[in-house]
Amino acid sequence: MILEWLEAALTPCPRELRDLGYRTELVAIGARYRRCRAAWADHLARSRRAVERAIERAPGRDTVMVLGSGRLLDVPLAALAAVFRRVVLIDVLHPLSARLGTHGYRNVELRSDDITGTIAALHRITPGDELPPVHSYAPLYGTGVDLIVSMNLLSQLGVLPAEWIERRLGESAASAADAFCAALARKHLDDLARCRASVCLIADVEWQHVDSAGTILERDSSIFGLPPPAPAEEWLWNLAPAPESDPRISEVRRVIVAHDPGKAAGGG
16 A cells, blocks of 8 residues: 555646546556566566567657557567657656656657547536547657557546546436447547558457356457457456456456558558
8 A cells, every 4th residue: 555655646647637537547557467467467478579569560760659658567668769769658647667667768758648638628527518529649640650559548548537427427427428438449449540650559359257167257348339450469368367356256358459450441
């Protein structure tokens, strides 16, 4: 608990992010990683290798943008910094571990951005208001961007906004919150399909509840019912092994890697 308290205290956080729960979630993810380090190891290693392979697909070596860089657990930072002139790490909040982890890399930039463009507007909503429109993230279309990595982000875009919408507007807004989540994920996929850069999407697309015998008890989309892109590879991530969230049931995610999703169909 002391470690979590210190991290929260040392993470500068604008009020709207704090109110929506982003700092609390950031600290909770770190705590869960420390508890589940062994169960996460394969997923994190596979994610890093997928990014390393994506480097070879990039048309140039100017700029790489990593969306959802978080704690850098799944980011092969040294490999990216050795190849690209600029490495731009983008997240709504950067924990102390990321700020320390990038120290000494002159070509690495931490950028605090809301890629959906909706958080500030969501923070102001009151009963009777319409939900804000979802925006494209303009920096994805900048010149000199050779590689974009969407790092285990797609399923997470709507989680905290949905909880906030229901807190502010009431449980009757649940269906509107679900539709908003789907719109966030859809816009992100559209952005990735339309940008000129090479794209590496790493995302969980399905959650599963699994018992101790390995039987799947429940499963559903983790990207709000959207059809996932065709995977170049996939694996299972034991996100919350029992008894992390339940004494007998583990929460498992199916993770995919997709290269240039949507572009083969004319999106890019």
